[in-house]
Amino acid sequence: MHRLGSGIAGGRLAPAEYEHNFKDLHPRLDKHEALVASDRCYFCHDAPCMTACPTEIDIPLFIRQISTGNPLGAARTIFNQNILGGMCARVCPTETLCEQACVRNTAEDKPVEIGRLQRYATDIAMEGNRQFFQRGAETGKVVAVVGAGPAGLSCAHRLAMKGHSVVIFDAREKAGGLNEYGIATYKAPDDFAQKEVDYLLAIGGIEIRNGQALGRDFSLQDLAADYDAVFLGLGLAGVNGLGIEGEELAGVDDAVDFIAYLRQAKDKSEVPIGRRVVVLGGGMTAIDAAIQAKLLGAEEVTICYRRGKENMNASEYEQDLAASKGVTIRHWLAPKRILGKDGAVAGIELEYTALRDGHLVGTGETGVIAADQIFKAIGQSFKASGLGSLAMEKGRIVVDEHCRTSMERVYAGGDCINRGEDLTVSAVAHGRDAAEAIHLAFALAGQPAVAVA
Incomplete structure (x- = not known):
């Protein structure tokens, strides 16, 4: 895959403009404001x-x-x-x-x-680094957690509260998962994601091993053999493709890669961004990519979504936020082919869509939008190896109400499982609940057998 924004320049704004554009979206309430709001x-x-x-x-x-x-x-x-x-x-x-x-x-x-x-x-x-929870008395149990995102971190912290030791394996250089790599920069400035990780780890008993990927450095079977229990908080690593002509042209990028790149950039002026940007999709990733493209200095940013406004996964508030930043949202448009010039994006041809008998269909009418950069934000998929014969359903890991998988002593939560919305808060709930289930399983396993008369 080509380098992000290959051939596209950055640095269109003055340093003060970058600082202003990416300041905290909603500054914290002061004491008086909090009292009034409460x-x-x-x-x-x-x-x-x-x-x-x-x-x-x-x-x-x-x-x-x-x-x-x-x-x-x-x-x-x-x-x-x-x-x-x-x-x-x-x-x-x-x-x-x-x-x-x-x-x-x-x-x-x-x-x-x-x-x-x-x-x-x-x-x-x-x-104030006020810690409210202490690590429980050491139990001797060690749990492996795969993924240092919201689900994995939540699970690890709750396990530590119960006195269990935790080893977290994560493929990236930094812990945090979605919170570190997938959230719009203006929503979590000042390196907040890492500050939160440090706050959480202060409980003790949690070790993070970065640069360790499931399926490459170890398998699920390895972990099951070496640890008392395993929690999988893998997230969604796959990005859906368009499957249309021109998708491999320079300037066609995955929105999730763009968001991650911007989050890790030391100097936002060095982040490449087109003058005319088109974002394909209707969810939060599309909104975040579009807004940030505008904040980086793109002159025109257009979101194209194949259905109507009411069908967008992004909330009405987020859609209005994008509009307030100068982003144009166009509905009932599906990508047909990407147009290129000298190996780079020059525009995109889209087909108007409509609902007929409840089915989305193309009308045959097309139009072209000039663009020098296109971001794909049409959804992510679960992509992992090293899981062995773990039961799957519709591309996600099957779990029960206690986050137990089909494999004994293996639990899962977050975006990789087959229930719940793909939200940070849902992932946190899964990790917490899985930790409680793991702790209960340990307690039950340690009870003496009851004789049956």
Whole structure:
């Protein structure tokens, strides 16, 4: 595959513009703002916001703690359910989860700012390095975790709380997974992902081995033989292709690679970006890539999606955010072929689509958009080797309600499994719940057998 943005220049903006464009999207509330925001909560007895949270944080409780001047107590309430509550406060689609369920979310009112209140509390705790959980008494059990993303880190921390030792294997140079490599830069500035990893690891008993890939450096069978249990938090490594003419031209890039490249860039002015950029897709990756292309200095950025606005996986809030940054979103357009000149992208031909009898079809009418860079954001797939005969369904690992796989003592969670939405907060919940299941399995295995009369 060609180098990202091959032949495309960067550095179109002044240094101050890069700093301004990639500043914190939603700065933390100050104390007065937090008190005002928390005072809007009704502290509902049935807490629909809590039910809507995949990690089931006691939202009314932590908001009440903030309202009474106890942000550290609020942070403990949050971290008890979601140890990555700091990042989730930044990247969770709260507008479709807890805030969507808020009883104040009406045509005449707006929901309580739950995400920003969560960030207020967790930031205070993390900046003061206030640790609320201690490692449990050593049990002698050692668990292998594959993947240092949200699911793997959450699982490891909960296991450490129970007194088990954990070895995390991760293929990348840094821990964090999606939080480090897949989140838009403006959503988690100031190296927050690594600060969160350091905060989590402070509990002790967790070792991370970077540059270790499943299927290359070890197999699942190896881990099962060497460790008391295994948790797979592999994420989605595969990127779906377009399967059209011109896809291999220079300037056609995977949006996930672009986002990761930008996150790791020391100097944003060196990140190559086209003048006319087209992003194909309708999810969060497409939105993040499009917005950041604009922030890097692209003159025209267009998202093309094959269905209607209401069908986009990206929330309406995120779509509006993209529009506010100057991104154009066009619907009912499917890529037909990529046009090239001298081996590089020159434009893209798209076909108008429509729904007929419930099926998406091409209308035969086409149009061309000039472009010198195209980002593919049409979904990711689970791609892994070294899993042996582990049961799979629709390209994902099959698990039960306790995150157990078809292989004894092997558990899995996050985007690689066959249930739940592909969200950071869902991955955290899977990792936490799998750790509880592993701990219970250890406890049951250590009980003496009961004689049957």
